[in-house]
Amino acid sequence: MVNVANQSYPENRSENASDHSLVPPCQDACPLHMDIREYVGLVSQGRIMEALQVIRTGNPFPSICAYVCTHPCEDACRRSQVDKPIAIRSLKRFAVEFGGDRMVRAEAETKHAEKVAIVGSGPAGLACAYYLKKLGYAVTVLEAHSELGGMLRVGIPQYRLPREVLNIEVQRLIRMGVEIRTDTRVVSLDLLFELGYKAIFITIGAHQSLRMGIEGEESPGVIDGATFLREVNLGLKPSLGKRVAVVGGGNVAIDAARTATRLGIKKVSILYRRSRAEMPADPKEVEQALEEGIDIIYLVTPTIIKRENKRLNVTCVRMELGEPDESGRQRPVPIKDSVFIEKFDTLIAAIGQAPQTPSDFGVRIGRGSTIQVDPSTLTTNRVGVFAGGDAVTGPATVTEALAAGRLAALRIDDYLQHRYPLPVKETKEKLGGDLLPKTIEMIKKIERVEPPNLAFEARAKDFETVELVYGWEQAINEARRCLRCGVGVEILFQDKCATCLTCLRVCPYHVPYLDVSGTIRIPADQCQACGICVAECPAKAIVLRKPFDRRQVTDELGHTIKSAAESKNKPLIIGFCCQYGLYGTGTLARLWRGAKAGVSIVPVLCVAKVEATHLLSAFKTGAEGVFVAGCGEQCARENTTYWVKQRVAKVRKVLGSIGLEPERLQVFALSSTAEDPAEELDKFVEQIGSLRLASVIKGEVKS
Amino acid sequence: MIVAEQKPLEEIRRMIAPYQRVLILGCGTCMTVCDAGGELEVSFLHNALQLAQARSGDVAHTFYEHTLKRQCDPEFLGLLDEKTADVDVILSLGCGIGVQAVAERLPDMPVLPGVNTSFMGMTKESGVWDERCAACGDCRLEDTAGICPITRCTKGILNGPCAGPKKGKCEANKDMDCAWILIYQRLERLQQLDKMRRYYPPRNYRPIPRPRRITSKAGTMAGEGNG
Numbered sequence: 001m002v003n004v005a006n007q008s009y010p011e012n013r014s015e016n017a018s019d020h021s022l023v024p025p026c027q028d029a030c031p032l033h034m035d036i037r038e039y040v041g042l043v044s045q046g047r048i049m050e051a052l053q054v055i056r057t058g059n060p061f062p063s064i065c066a067y068v069c070t071h072p073c074e075d076a077c078r079r080s081q082v083d084k085p086i087a088i089r090s091l092k093r094f095a096v097e098f099g100g101d102r103m104v105r106a107e108a109e110t111k112h113a114e115k116v117a118i119v120g121s122g123p124a125g126l127a128c129a130y131y132l133k134k135l136g137y138a139v140t141v142l143e144a145h146s147e148l149g150g151m152l153r154v155g156i157p158q159y160r161l162p163r164e165v166l167n168i169e170v171q172r173l174i175r176m177g178v179e180i181r182t183d184t185r186v187v188s189l190d191l192l193f194e195l196g197y198k199a200i201f202i203t204i205g206a207h208q209s210l211r212m213g214i215e216g217e218e219s220p221g222v223i224d225g226a227t228f229l230r231e232v233n234l235g236l237k238p239s240l241g242k243r244v245a246v247v248g249g250g251n252v253a254i255d256a257a258r259t260a261t262r263l264g265i266k267k268v269s270i271l272y273r274r275s276r277a278e279m280p281a282d283p284k285e286v287e288q289a290l291e292e293g294i295d296i297i298y299l300v301t302p303t304i305i306k307r308e309n310k311r312l313n314v315t316c317v318r319m320e321l322g323e324p325d326e327s328g329r330q331r332p333v334p335i336k337d338s339v340f341i342e343k344f345d346t347l348i349a350a351i352g353q354a355p356q357t358p359s360d361f362g363v364r365i366g367r368g369s370t371i372q373v374d375p376s377t378l379t380t381n382r383v384g385v386f387a388g389g390d391a392v393t394g395p396a397t398v399t400e401a402l403a404a405g406r407l408a409a410l411r412i413d414d415y416l417q418h419r420y421p422l423p424v425k426e427t428k429e430k431l432g433g434d435l436l437p438k439t440i441e442m443i444k445k446i447e448r449v450e451p452p453n454l455a456f457e458a459r460a461k462d463f464e465t466v467e468l469v470y471g472w473e474q475a476i477n478e479a480r481r482c483l484r485c486g487v488g489v490e491i492l493f494q495d496k497c498a499t500c501l502t503c504l505r506v507c508p509y510h511v512p513y514l515d516v517s518g519t520i521r522i523p524a525d526q527c528q529a530c531g532i533c534v535a536e537c538p539a540k541a542i543v544l545r546k547p548f549d550r551r552q553v554t555d556e557l558g559h560t561i562k563s564a565a566e567s568k569n570k571p572l573i574i575g576f577c578c579q580y581g582l583y584g585t586g587t588l589a590r591l592w593r594g595a596k597a598g599v600s601i602v603p604v605l606c607v608a609k610v611e612a613t614h615l616l617s618a619f620k621t622g623a624e625g626v627f628v629a630g631c632g633e634q635c636a637r638e639n640t641t642y643w644v645k646q647r648v649a650k651v652r653k654v655l656g657s658i659g660l661e662p663e664r665l666q667v668f669a670l671s672s673t674a675e676d677p678a679e680e681l682d683k684f685v686e687q688i689g690s691l692r693l694a695s696v697i698k699g700e701v702k703s
Numbered sequence: 704m705i706v707a708e709q710k711p712l713e714e715i716r717r718m719i720a721p722y723q724r725v726l727i728l729g730c731g732t733c734m735t736v737c738d739a740g741g742e743l744e745v746s747f748l749h750n751a752l753q754l755a756q757a758r759s760g761d762v763a764h765t766f767y768e769h770t771l772k773r774q775c776d777p778e779f780l781g782l783l784d785e786k787t788a789d790v791d792v793i794l795s796l797g798c799g800i801g802v803q804a805v806a807e808r809l810p811d812m813p814v815l816p817g818v819n820t821s822f823m824g825m826t827k828e829s830g831v832w833d834e835r836c837a838a839c840g841d842c843r844l845e846d847t848a849g850i851c852p853i854t855r856c857t858k859g860i861l862n863g864p865c866a867g868p869k870k871g872k873c874e875a876n877k878d879m880d881c882a883w884i885l886i887y888q889r890l891e892r893l894q895q896l897d898k899m900r901r902y903y904p905p906r907n908y909r910p911i912p913r914p915r916r917i918t919s920k921a922g923t924m925a926g927e928g929n930g
């Protein structure tokens with residue numbers, strides 16, 4: 001496997017020294033190393049366009065990943081220790097569709113004289129073309145088939161990846177100035193070098209189906225999975241008869257079976273030699289296949305195929321699971337005397353694929369017919385020839401191919417600019433490990449929101465996309481479940497810490513603890529980043545790990561005051577409003593719009609981060625009233641409203657002692673979506689108006 | 704730990720009224736732990752004073768803030784020197800000891816107390832502190848099962864309980880446990896009830912002249928005076 005986890009596109013390389021955040025497991029698991037926590041956080045605030053920007057920084061074709069990514073991030077998500085992982089891929093799809101990805105224009109100019117040829121136009125090839133073009137090279141993509149996309153086009157069925165999505169990405173590449181040559185099969189690399197290409201990236205995929213190695217495999221009516229999918233995807237309609245068997249348990253087998261169903265075959269059976277637990281196919285896909293009426297027969301393998309009367313008599317044998325093999329899965333062993341014969345019209349063999357590299361390329365071939373490369377530079381044994389994608393790894397995921405394409409672009413750039421290829425060092429520490437039971441217990445359980453699926457009656461008829469996209473509110477509710485791993489707090493100033501134990505006492509999640517030497521510790525892997533201890537620490541020794549989070553409330557308050565000063569309107573009322581969840585679902589926007597003249601809103605990322613001094617500062621600017629509006633019971637974190645009320649009580653005491661009515665400071669905590677914060681705000685504005693009038697009269701009486 | 708509480712804002716404003724440039728000086732040890740004068744409180748007071756000033760339109764003070772690790776050690780106070788050059792007064796949020804230490808260090812600088820130093824005590828729960836020691840200089844906790852009657856009995860009697868406690872509570876304060884009942888219960892647990900049966904003569908206050916001094920230096924000569 002090519003290790004690309006540490007590679008990132010140059011845009012991501014800048015590091016801020018005061019940023020002490022850690023790499024969350026989702027980002028670590030992503031082959032593209034995308035900043036998932038960041039974009040999920042932006043979605044939870046309803047900032048979809050910005051979320052899309054973050055996504056596009058780390059991914060050349062987010063719209064494709066939004067459909068077909070196998071989301072290793074979700075498998076790594078620590079929320080699964082609490083309830084269920086965050087639906088990251090669905091959130092990405094939401095951001096891509098609602099953020100206007102199809103409007104994004106990628107632009108690039110050619111800065112270098114060197115030309116690069118890319119052999120193959122699968123995800124690795126297209127990603128490499130994208131990044132090389134952005135780096136300023138002239139790029140030509142050569143594709144043997146009539147259309148671009150490789151497996152994205154000829155392997156993945158339309159109901160999983162609409163061709164429109166792929167076409168938009170291809171068009172974007174063409175507009176960037178990438179030269180495309182379809183129906184061009186490359187037979188010799190020497191010719192390409194003669195044509196003036198200085199570097200070549202081989203990414204020809206793994207299209208050659210493996211043979212089952214059984215008698216009768218050559219009979220008419222037996223077809224391999226890759227060929228079958230290719231024919232259907234390129235618009236052919238192979239005739240399959242009435243009863244179809246698919247052999248295999250991977251994604252290709254499932255794709256082939258579901259495709260056959262969509263071609264009108266009523267009886268489709270999958271024969272798999274192990275049980276469901278060992279199936280390498282995406283469990284969600286398996287479930288959808290079952291919903292569509294596909295019959296999966298486990299622990300069965302065909303041994304002989306005989307063609308009689310235009311039908312296939314397939315001799316099968318039942319299996320049982322024996323000792324684990326080198327892949328860790330239990331090896332299937334045939335059961336004696338369990339042979340039986342089934343009749344099919346067509347048998348589709350989908351037991352795996354391998355690359356088929358022309359020997360004229362002159363590159364060294366290794367295990368499983370894959371091209372041998374140096375994993376950190378992707379160089380082959382030939383100078384100037386790089387390789388990546390399925391051709392190197394064997395069948396893998398789209399995201400891994402995109403990562404390989406990006407790595408190749410960076411390394412080809414190094415090669416052409418005569419630089420030593422220095423690996424990008426990850427300076428941030430990774431965060432991992434399990435949440436402690438006492439912490440898990442305190443984390444609010446919020447059900448994972450699944451995007452709707454196309455009703456299965458509608459599915460089997462055509463190639464419509466099965467998974468639908470979230471609505472606005474669903475997406476925001478799902479995104480706010482994120483535990484924000486790695487952006488919690490730290491005791492930055494150990495010398496200031498008086499070990500007063502306030503953090504230990506106020507933490508709703510029992511995270512801070514005293515170690516054996518009596519030093520207080522706040523373990524990063526347990527912190528839920530609610531920010532309560534930051535605001536309560538009497539020594540101001542605790543800070544949030546990200547500089548942006550540290551400054552957020554102060555900065556936003558500053559902006560509000562500044563813009564109020566510019567508009568020459570003295571702010572009458574300043575409101576600190578939570579930007580997450582409930583408010584993010586449009587309530588905040590409505591408050592903005594509904595805010596009367598003189599009401600300024602300071603958006604904050606949870607009211608727990610609003611400190612008592614922030615409230616005083618708001619009054620200091622001359623505000624007649626200040627309010628804090630949080631999500632109340634809807635908040636994804638614990639105790640936030642309680643602490644806001646504590647701070648408000650403290651500030652109210654100060655107000656009282658300097659002759660201001662304590663009612664000028666209010667807390668609004670919504671307990672349900674039905675409540676309208678705008679109404680409460682209206683009442684408050686009226687109240688402040690009368691208080692102000694009263695104090696003016698009082699002032700006049702005094703003087 | 705020494706426990707204090709911040710003075711009311713009105714009082715602080717009255718104290719600083721004659722001065723223009725005010726340094727609010729926090730203390731990073733006891734005053735931080737008891738939420739009376741740590742860095743957070745310094746900044747809160749700073750903001751509150753600014754707000755009061757903005758609302759009243761009175762004398763324009765300029766405020767500075769700084770927090771020392773501890774105000775009761777001269778070496779820490781040495782770090783203050785450059786901070787005090789442009790300052791007219793120091794409002795110390797240290798305990799009474801801190802205020803005096805700062806005054807001793809800076810002979811020409813007025814120093815104001817920002818907190819009322821209250822007692823020596825312990826944390827009951829977050830934000831609640833209880834007095835536990837009167838610093839009498841003659842500890843008898845051995846006889847009273849680790850519960851101090853001088854501090855925790857309202858009357859401070861050495862041979863309790865008095866006739867007043869009801870249902871284990873003090874006659875002076877129904878919410879407060881009678882220290883002598885607690886002592887009895889604990890002695891019973893420890894099987895030392897014989898200690899209850901002894902008579903303790905009145906304590907002799909005479910040999911405790913104030914201010915006291917303790918020295919751990921081995922070579923101190925006898926008869927060396929105080930001060």
